[in-house]
Amino acid sequence: MILKNYIADDETTFTKESPLAEIYRSYSATCKTIAGWNMATHFNDLVREKDHLEKGSLLVDWSHIGKITLRGKTAEADVAGIESKAAELGILQSCSTETQAILRLTADEFLILCMPGEEAAVMEKLSGTGAICHGGGMGCFVLAGNDRDAVLERSTAMNLRRDLAPPGTVIQTTVHTVRCTLYRTENYDLLLYSREYSVSLFEALIDVGIAVGLIPSGLDAVPVNFNSGETNG
Missing domain, CATH: 3.30.70.1400 (Aminomethyltransferase beta-barrel domains)
Incomplete structure (x- = not known):
């Protein structure tokens, strides 16, 4: 029954909106439809955004996964x-x-x-x-870039040093008062949480992260890839 309901929803002609749709509009982000979702591909300066992968960090919406x-x-x-x-x-x-x-x-x-x-x-x-x-009921942010650890240090009380939490680690934590499941890959940190907190969590992460080089970006800079680099087990 769950599968039938899911397929029925997926076969409609409606495009699903990211929980960050209002944020996309406020930033005039460039979007396209991906697997039925209207998602940001970049925030209008893709060269700068890719540069921040090495010189700062990026916050990207993966709510469509x-x-x-x-x-x-x-x-x-x-x-x-x-x-x-x-x-x-x-x-x-x-x-x-x-x-x-x-x-x-x-x-x-x-x-x-x-x-x-x-x-x-x-x-x-x-x-x-x-x-x-869960479809759109669960949001997903990705922190990418060499300085993403500095954003997490300012966003959660938990010690997330990479020698203690290597790629493949799964962590249940609170990020800016929002309960999240954090999944760490070799290049990304995924934050999974209830969709209703998407805008407030985005704003809180940007607010504390801007001082350490965090900017919003999209799927052209950080495409979906779940490989942790190793199996944690």
Whole structure:
């Protein structure tokens, strides 16, 4: 039933709006439709934005990615149907490829991230299980760039030093009072949270990050890639 509802929604002609649609307009961001979502590709100075990957940091909206939770006593066995290594993960560990990441949140709960538009294919493999496709109900920001650690230091009380939290790490933390799941890859830090906090979290991150070179950007500078660089397990 979940899959049918999901597919029915996906086959409509409506374009889904990012929770940052108002922010896009206020910045006059350049947007395009990706897998049915109207998403920012850049904030009108792509050269500068790419330059900030080395000399600062970028905040990018990935709200259009697939986000599926898998819960229940059979979750471990069910997730093995997607990736056998996932069933062996410890709590707050992950495994990933460029196109998919599986995060173990608790003993009986997993969060599956996939490429935009691939949710239905993943849900088919989980048919009949406790899988829920969150669609637009969950937001996702990405912090990218060499100085992104400085933004996190100003945004959460948790110590996120890379020697303590290497690529592949999954962390449950609070960022500017918003409860987030942080997934760390080799090049990015993903923040997953309830959609309703998107604008306030964006503004808070930019507010504290601007002093250390944080600027907003889009998918042309930071395309979707989930590969952590290693398996954390």
